[in-house]
Amino acid sequence: MTTIKDIATKLGISTSTVSKGINGASDISEQMRQLVLDTALEMGYIPKSMKDISRRKICILIENMSYENIDQFGYEIIEGFKRAASKKHMDVTIIPTNLSMKSSRRYDSFMLKNSYSGAFFLGLTLHDDYMAQLIQTRVPTVLLDNQIAGNPNVAYIGTENQEGIDAAVSHLAELGHKKIAFLNGTEHSMVTEERQNAFTSCMESHGLIPDENLIRYGCFLPDCAKDHVPGFLEHGATAVMCASDLIASGVINEAARLGYRVPEDISVIGFDDLPIAQYLSPPLTTIRQDRTALGQSALLVLDSLINDLSISKLLLRPKFIVRGSTGPCKAK
Structure with missing residues (x-):
């Protein structure tokens, strides 16, 4: 298993510099920090904080989706995800994102730097920069209504x-x-x-x-x-x-x-x-769509990926609800 010392040896720098780069210390240059993170990723380094199930951190990356109140689509999905995560003693961070943010940092580097064990993506469309990065990511990742084929670290949830x-x-x-x-x-x-x-x-x-x-x-x-x-x-x-x-x-x-x-x-x-x-x-x-169940399912799948159980997709059944906005076709 790759250690900080292995990374330091490969780069010809001190272990303290590697530690600073991985842990986000402010007294090294951004260029050196990125070099450390990229090398750590290439060598398959996993910080102790990501392996410790008693303090595991995960995040929700969200773009172009409203979620602040119950009338908005993302609200119940996030609530379902957070409740399920709480039962697993996982800490959830919600991170609003945009294209300029994504273009300025590598997804895997961001996750390693912040010690996130996995992520749930909401609202990102197929042409986005992060979607291209997910083809090769090593980070356990769950997507809502999006799919990356061929990567066992990425799963898709949605409604049929x-x-x-x-x-x-x-x-x-x-x-x-x-x-x-x-x-x-x-x-x-x-x-x-x-x-x-x-x-x-x-x-x-x-x-x-x-x-x-x-x-x-x-x-x-x-x-x-x-x-x-x-x-x-x-x-x-x-x-x-x-x-x-x-x-x-x-x-x-x-x-x-x-x-x-x-x-x-x-x-x-x-x-x-x-x-x-x-x-x-x-x-x-x-x-x-049962949005609370979608959130719970996302956490279930993400937890499975984190624990090396590769899931491709999970689809929930919809329910058709008849109310007053439909009626017989008007004769013409």
Whole structure:
């Protein structure tokens, strides 16, 4: 097993300098610190603090996801993760991040420098700098709705999209809807691609024809509805499926602004079942993700990776919730 002395010998420096570099001391240069960290990683060094299960530190790296209150998507995921970590006597640090931060430091170096045994990533998209680094990382890492193939140190958790979307399409088909629109989230994200593919295949399996004029990428915010709902209505949509409840709330508001009633004129379905879903007017039919369970599952998988049990992915089952925003297709 690699020791501080081994690193010092390879670099031709003192063990105290290696220790300072690994432990973040302020009296060595940043260049020397990075050299020490990079060499430690290459040699497979693991600090005692990362091996000590009685004081293990883990972190949540989060970007482009709100989590401060219960109405926001990330809140219950983080709460579930923290509760599960507490039972394992793990300390959790939440670290908001952005692209400039990620570009200025190597992921593995950051984790080693701060003695984090593993991380849970929330909200990062496939093209991000850290995602490229995760292809070769040695750090136990769990991703929500993202996947890195071939690295046994990285696992993926999420909700089974196909099952939830199939239930929603089946529900609308039984209500007589054929012209069903799909308003997706942000492009270049694995989860949005999966949901769009699921929507297309589920439409076809129910004998319905997906219309390219009725399938659009937006973003996971209500405001994107105003850019797409008028076009959906112009092309005859009688129902709109949305990649999130926030998008669905925007669709309901935009339909009302244009003089359409929900669900009498157009039905709307969301995804997530955020607390606000049941308080919209009308209450929102949606595909529920158990976000607390997602957080608990992330910790379960991360703990397994830390203990050398390699897990590829863990998917939770969704639940379809019928409320007042869907109704029979209006005869035309």
